Amino acid sequence: MSLSGAINKVKIARDKSEKELLDFLQKNGYKGDASVQVGNLIEFFTITPTSLDPAGLVRKIEHLLNVRDERVKEEIKKMLPDKDAVTISITENLLSVSADLNFWYKILRHYYLVGKKTSNLYLLMQLQMILPDLMREIEALLSAIDPIKNGQPIGDGIGAMVAGKLMLNSEKKPVAKDTVFSEVKYKNRTLYIVKAEGPSGNVGQVGKAIEYLINDYGLKPSSIVMIDVGGKLEGEKTGEVAEGVGAAIGGIGVDKFKIEEVSTKSGIPLYAIVIKLSLAEAISAMTKEIAEAAAKTQARLDSLIEARTKEGDVIIVIGVGNTLGVGQ
């Protein structure tokens, strides 16, 4: 594929995603043309704090991300004042796809134009070399639009789905922004299940939730188990379940930091169960093989709890991921 052809494809993808977002707003009652507001939100940027003095950097990043999220949510609520949390979250997710596509389009175009302007063949060659991977990401972002606008679960929601099932028939209490927990009795142990609140398209603040449960709510868990999707390598099978240790959570690193910090400070073993899938599968509509991995993951969790904890123990189980289309 030629560079100019690829840039054109990314531009078409970016424009399509923006049109889908505008159509979604119109369908949900926005009167008039929202293209200026949407354009401003797509271009909205976040300046990461300086790392010259890295102490307290995560706290600064968390603060900036909270400010950004609140600002974006406010702008969307202004456009759709009477809409429920699910519709607002869908708009946020669609906006995020458009912003990502816009970012890639502009980066690609920038290096292409600089390469041409300065006759820098090596820059153009590097661009050409990363193109197949980049185009896969663009295609994945495009394939996320349909499930998001229809409120369907995406592959990334499988961890939240496993947690949601465990929470059924238990009281759900808010524990952090867009995050809930339940207390569940299980094989003479007490499980505290945490997930983002569905069926909105949230990832919640599970790091803050765990901090609260241990530092303020007074839990003394013998283990923390995190369930999330894990990027599969080419050749690995989608829906395979694997087990390990560590904080199984993606994102910029704020939640990961908080969970690692609190578990290390209190000496709590941190276990991880991951469901293998590709980036495209994580942000596209959940497939049958991913949905069927929920039962396998539950079985893995059962055996982990039986093997690594004893009766009377308190265990925190976190279902990580975007909980769009997944309740609890």
Added chain:
Amino acid sequence: MSSKLFKEQKPSKVVTIEECSSCNLKMKRPFQPNDYVFKEGGNCQKCNSKMMITSIYKEEIKK
């Protein structure tokens, strides 16, 4: 809409699975707007108990 810009995707549809907690009857139907996993579903055709949506996923349409 996205498929034509890149390689041709296999045709697929999104389905909703409802399960009865009393008799374990499973029912598959096309996804409808406002469906979500763990939402209360319709009445069970076999025992008339309330069903629950247990899964929503995309599957290929076999020719």
